[in-house]
Amino acid sequence: MRLYTKTGDKGQTSLYGGSRRSKADRRIAAYGDMDELLAVLGVARSHCADPELGEIIEAVQFQGFVICSQLARLGPGEPSIGREDIAWLEATVDRLDAALPPLRAFILQGGAPTGAYLHLARTVCRRAERSAVGLAGSEEVDLLCLEYLNRLSALLFVLARTANHRLGSAETTWRRKKT
Numbered sequence: 001m002r003l004y005t006k007t008g009d010k011g012q013t014s015l016y017g018g019s020r021r022s023k024a025d026r027r028i029a030a031y032g033d034m035d036e037l038l039a040v041l042g043v044a045r046s047h048c049a050d051p052e053l054g055e056i057i058e059a060v061q062f063q064g065f066v067i068c069s070q071l072a073r074l075g076p077g078e079p080s081i082g083r084e085d086i087a088w089l090e091a092t093v094d095r096l097d098a099a100l101p102p103l104r105a106f107i108l109q110g111g112a113p114t115g116a117y118l119h120l121a122r123t124v125c126r127r128a129e130r131s132a133v134g135l136a137g138s139e140e141v142d143l144l145c146l147e148y149l150n151r152l153s154a155l156l157f158v159l160a161r162t163a164n165h166r167l168g169s170a171e172t173t174w175r176r177k178k179t
Contacts, residue, residue, distance in 0.1 A: 016073035026135045031071035033128035038064045040124050044117035053114070053163055056092060060152065067145050071132065074140070081144045089151040096158045100165055106174040111164035118160035125153045 012020045013028060021028055038061050045057040066079045109119035129149035135141050164171060 016069060016077075019074065026131070027071060027139065030128070030131040030135045030141075031068045033124065033131045034064055034068045034071060037121060037124045037128050038068070040117060040121040044114055044121055047113040047117060048163065050114070050163065050166055053159060053166075056155075056159065057118075059088075060155070063148070067148065070142050070145055071135070080142060081148045083144070086144065086148055086151055089148065089155050093151070093155050093158050096162045100158070100161050107161075108172040108174055109160070110172065111160070111169040112167040115160045115164035115167070115169060118156050118163055122153050122156035122160065125149060125156055129153065 008023065011023050013023050015021055015027065041057050041061050041064070045054055045061070048054045048057060063081065063085055066081055070077075070080060109123075110116050111119075129146065132141055132146055132149060136143070136146060161171070
């Protein structure tokens with residue numbers, strides 16, 4: 001089987017289930033942004049030497065594939081994101097955040113490679129969320145996907161802070177430039 005089909009040469013692609021859409025369609029953009037998020041998470045995981053954080057990132061990648069499949073189809077279907085997935089995100093955020101020094105100011109994105117890539121993943125997650133919300137304004141989208149993406153950005157922020165903290169990489173506090 002070839003990796004190229006030539007069916008998208010004129011700017012169309014297939015959704016899950018076979019219907020065709022423009023590659024510029026909001027639905028295609030939404031699951032494309034999710035695909036990008038999963039790739040950035042793969043880069044973060046490849047730099048992660050912390051087994052616990054690596055497992056969390058991998059679990060998020062698996063759940064992210066579920067969201068991609070939901071965004072790539074019209075109407076309900078399996079698999080789907082559930083309340084238990086959102087509860088897992090919230091519990092993980094709370095557990096990791098409890099072990100971190102409290103934030104007293106905004107911090108700059110960066111730190112060790114794992115932390116920096118997780119900060120990048122958070123920004124891509126926010127874009128994916130905006131794309132999914134935009135899509136939901138005109139087409140059916142599982143609202144649990146939107147809730148999941150909202151919680152996921154919080155998890156990615158806490159994961160970035162945790163990775164940097166565990167690696168001893170100090171956070172840089174944002175300071176207003178004096179003129």
